[in-house]
Structure formats: structure tokens, C-alpha cells
Amino acid sequence: MKTTTFKIEGMNCDACANTIKKLVEKEPGVRVAEVSFDEGSARVLYDPQSIEEERLVDTIQKPGFRVVARD
Amino acid sequence: MKTTTFKIEGMNCDACANTIKKLVEKEPGVRVAEVSFDEGSARVLYDPQSIEEERLVDTIQKPGFRVVARD
Numbered sequence: 001m002k003t004t005t006f007k008i009e010g011m012n013c014d015a016c017a018n019t020i021k022k023l024v025e026k027e028p029g030v031r032v033a034e035v036s037f038d039e040g041s042a043r044v045l046y047d048p049q050s051i052e053e054e055r056l057v058d059t060i061q062k063p064g065f066r067v068v069a070r071d
Numbered sequence: 072m073k074t075t076t077f078k079i080e081g082m083n084c085d086a087c088a089n090t091i092k093k094l095v096e097k098e099p100g101v102r103v104a105e106v107s108f109d110e111g112s113a114r115v116l117y118d119p120q121s122i123e124e125e126r127l128v129d130t131i132q133k134p135g136f137r138v139v140a141r142d
Contacts, residue, residue, distance in 0.1 A: 019135060
């Protein structure tokens, strides 16, 4: 399992954060996503054998949010 | 082309509405989606030959919003 933290722009409220959490947690291979509106970040625990980091970025960005950094 | 209006619960702000708009407009067969946070609704213009109404409901609900009525 691997954890990646994504810095995200475009969240406007806690509901936005929850939207991202639910979208990411529906992806296969993702165990948990902690998304914080206050910090503008998502910390995702996932199996890198099942899903690539790039796919996580796509999932976050699909509704219009922007991933501006990751580590 | 067909227009369906969905009543949606769970939107918290304009960014939530924009999130739904972008997700729905990425679906094949959808021409335009007008989503209003104030009204709690989405009006979607789409080609019913390309996408079923049920699929639109799934798309709206995937991040956790709830479709409570449609016409």
C-alpha cells in the first residue's frame, strides 16, 4: 500500500471535499481517502498495483478540481 | 434530444453545482447541463439514444448527491 498526498485547488466547502473523497474511494485499489477543505489536500491510501497515481489525479480533476502538487 | 430536470439533495454551494455540471457534461450524449445550487436542480439536455436517464442519475449520485425527483 502507498500513501500520496495531493494538493488541490478549487474546493469551496466541506461538501466539495466530501465529493472528492467519495469519487476517489470508488476507484478500485483505493482503501481510504482523507480530503480536507481547510488544507486543500487529499491523502489517499491505495494499492499501487491496482491503480496508478495518474488515475487518481484524473479522478480528482474530472469534476473540475485541480491537482497542483503531490508527494 | 430530450431534457430532463433532476431535483438534487446534498449540494452545499455553487462549486457543488459546478462539480455536477462538469461530471454530467463529460458523459457521452449530453449536450448541456444547467445545475443550480439555489434551486437544487439540474436540467440536462441529452440524446436519449446515446445515454439513458438512469445513467445520468448514477453520474449525479456517484459523488454522494441524491436525485430525489425527476421530470
